[in-house]
Amino acid sequence: MIDLMRKSREGCTFVTCFTDRGELTGVLYSNHGNRHLVVEHLSSGSLITVPSENARPATDEEIERMWQHVQWAEKLHESERTIVDGMSSTENDSRSAPLLQMATSRGMFVAEAGGFYKVMRNGRGPALYLSRNCRRIDLAGFSVEHPLLYSVDEAEARWRRLGRVRAQALNIPADSLESLWVCCLDALPVS
Numbered sequence: 001m002i003d004l005m006r007k008s009r010e011g012c013t014f015v016t017c018f019t020d021r022g023e024l025t026g027v028l029y030s031n032h033g034n035r036h037l038v039v040e041h042l043s044s045g046s047l048i049t050v051p052s053e054n055a056r057p058a059t060d061e062e063i064e065r066m067w068q069h070v071q072w073a074e075k076l077h078e079s080e081r082t083i084v085d086g087m088s089s090t091e092n093d094s095r096s097a098p099l100l101q102m103a104t105s106r107g108m109f110v111a112e113a114g115g116f117y118k119v120m121r122n123g124r125g126p127a128l129y130l131s132r133n134c135r136r137i138d139l140a141g142f143s144v145e146h147p148l149l150y151s152v153d154e155a156e157a158r159w160r161r162l163g164r165v166r167a168q169a170l171n172i173p174a175d176s177l178e179s180l181w182v183c184c185l186d187a188l189p190v191s
Contacts, residue, residue, distance in 0.1 A: 014058040017050040025066040042070045095134045139167040144187035
């Protein structure tokens with residue numbers, strides 16, 4: 001058994017392990033009876049269990065490369081968060097508010113569901129899902145003909161994990177959003 005505790009920095013033990021995804025360097029998370037190690041891959045945040053014979057102390061070069069990957073991952077995460085924050089700003093509220101107002105003025109039930117607004121006639125049954133950024137509409141439990149909508153059969157919905165979605169509009173142009181939304185609201189059946 002190699003002495004994994006001798007290679008540490010800032011109180012952490014760094015190891016390089018050999019996995020089916022290649023060579024990974026991370027922080028030793030736990031040692032299970034010298035048979036298996038749990039290693040935290042810092043740039044992805046995942047925990048990896050490897051046999052102890054597939055791990056060795058990380059070299060200084062591997063540790064520096066790992067920190068570089070962590071910095072890249074942090075920059076990527078920060079840029080994604082900036083995009084999401086920008087998308088979820090008042091700009092989205094100003095686009096979705098009139099659409100949701102149309103639904104509530106017709107007596108429909110509106111609820112937040114993850115990254116979507118869910119619209120139903122009476123709180124159950126067929127539903128419309130409007131993404132918060134107003135770029136996607138899913139029709140669950142029904143379908144309607146419209147040039148921007150494409151049909152989703154049951155097999156595709158199961159494969160894409162869309163549940164009861166039977167039609168979808170993606171990347172909706174801003175100038176077509178309201179007409180598509182009205183068409184979908186008019187077609188939403190009563191369960």
